[in-house]
Amino acid sequence: GTSAAQGRSAVLEELILQDPGQFRVLTGDRPTGRLHLGHYFGTLHNRMRLQNLGVETFVIIADYQVLTDRDIADNLTEYVEELVLDYLAIGVDPARSTIFTHSAVPALNQLMLPFLSLVSVSELNRNPTVKDEIAHSRQSAVSGLMFTYPVHQAADILFCKANLVPVGQDQLPHLEITRTVARRFNERYGNGTPVFPRPDALLSNAPLLLGMDGTKMSKSRGNAITLAADADETARLIKGAKTDSERFITYDPVTRPEVSSLLLLTALCQNRAPEQIAAEIGSAGAAALKRTVTEAVNEFLAPIRARRTELAQDRTHLRRVLREGNERANAVADATLAEVRTAMNSHY
Ligand code: ATP
Ligand code: MG
Numbered sequence: 025g026t027s028a029a030q031g032r033s034a035v036l037e038e039l040i041l042q043d044p045g046q047f048r049v050l051t052g053d054r055p056t057g058r059l060h061l062g063h064y065f066g067t068l069h070n071r072m073r074l075q076n077l078g079v080e081t082f083v084i085i086a087d088y089q090v091l092t093d094r095d096i097a098d099n100l101t102e103y104v105e106e107l108v109l110d111y112l113a114i115g116v117d118p119a120r121s122t123i124f125t126h127s128a129v130p131a132l133n134q135l136m137l138p139f140l141s142l143v144s145v146s147e148l149n150r151n152p153t154v155k156d157e158i159a160h161s162r163q164s165a166v167s168g169l170m171f172t173y174p175v176h177q178a179a180d181i182l183f184c185k186a187n188l189v190p191v192g193q194d195q196l197p198h199l200e201i202t203r204t205v206a207r208r209f210n211e212r213y214g215n216g217t218p219v220f221p222r223p224d225a226l227l228s229n230a231p232l233l234l235g236m237d238g239t240k241m242s243k244s245r246g247n248a249i250t251l252a253a254d255a256d257e258t259a260r261l262i263k264g265a266k267t268d269s270e271r272f273i274t275y276d277p278v279t280r281p282e283v284s285s286l287l288l289l290t291a292l293c294q295n296r297a298p299e300q301i302a303a304e305i306g307s308a309g310a311a312a313l314k315r316t317v318t319e320a321v322n323e324f325l326a327p328i329r330a331r332r333t334e335l336a337q338d339r340t341h342l343r344r345v346l347r348e349g350n351e352r353a354n355a356v357a358d359a360t361l362a363e364v365r366t367a368m369n370s371h372y
């Protein structure tokens with residue numbers, strides 16, 4: 025569960041600081057829209073920190089996985105470029121981090137086939153995140169890709185032998201499947217030498233940031249504040265945020281999730297404690313809270329937004345970053361696929 029993963033994350037933090045060279049990170053996002061504050065505080069911030077500590081980092085733009093919960097991938101090229109723009113704006117450094125797209129690395133996808141043979145249908149059926157995503161799906165019917173995408177994700181992570189995956193809470197069940205796939209592959213085909221690591225999730229202190237409607241902030245649920253939004257749009261979104269009928273503002277994530285989430289957002293932007301912000305607002309109520317959040321978010325995002333606007337001028341650069349990232353990812357994936365074939369003693 026989440027609290028076990030949080031405990032493990034604290035241990036990992038120590039190990040990373042002691043020896044960053046032992047770790048390799050894979051993380052990524054689906055090109056279904058622009059990155060938002062849930063991404064930022066859930067995983068992006070951790071990714072940046074790890075990259076800057078010298079941990080080798082791979083960032084996947086999971087374009088094939090767009091098709092898990094919708095029939096057609098709309099505006100794919102645009103969304104992919106917007107993601108690269110978001111990454112560069114927050115400080116992902118293409119010299120140290122490999123940014124690539126799923127579909128540009130065919131060997132990665134070839135790993136999925138043997139991996140699928142390592143999990144049972146009932147294991148896939150039990151996955152709570154898949155159930156939640158089916159509930160929010162825009163698909164006309166649930167596709168096979170929806171059920172198997174945690175295995176697809178195992179291939180995303182294991183192709184580069186990543187052992188550390190900075191993610192939000194919703195990804196924990198998928199990480200469990202990746203760990204199962206790695207263990208079973210090693211047992212079946214490793215001949216005593218493990219081929220794959222068993223990757224750990226790295227949770228941040230905001231593993232599930234809520235959106236303006238009080239459910240998980242998501243690109244495709246229309247409840248997100250994106251990094252790219254302007255100050256006015258941000259103000260409008262926060263003004264419309266769901267709160268509750270209690271006048272006095274208190275921080276209590278269990279009984280007052282919406283109000284507490286706004287307080288947490290402010291706290292994260294200002295690097296302060298949410299309880300303290302609640303105490304300062306107190307009887308001034310929800311309207312004052314919303315003004316405080318708006319100011320904090322806009323101030324926090326201003327430098328990222330300015331950098332983003334500047335970077336958007338040079339589309340050629342964006343495409344070059346992606347081309348070079350794809351090349352590097354392909355070399356790594358080819359090497360892993362060759363190793364897998366040898367281990368399986370196959371002629372596939
Ligand atoms: P979509 O609605 O299209 O699925 P999303 O907002 O869920 O988009 P993903 O690309 O699926 O974004 O997720 C990318 C990463 O960001 C994952 O590691 C996920 O756990 C994390 N993440 C997404 N939303 C949040 C959130 N609200 N709080 C914390 N982490 C999040
Ligand atoms: Mg998602």
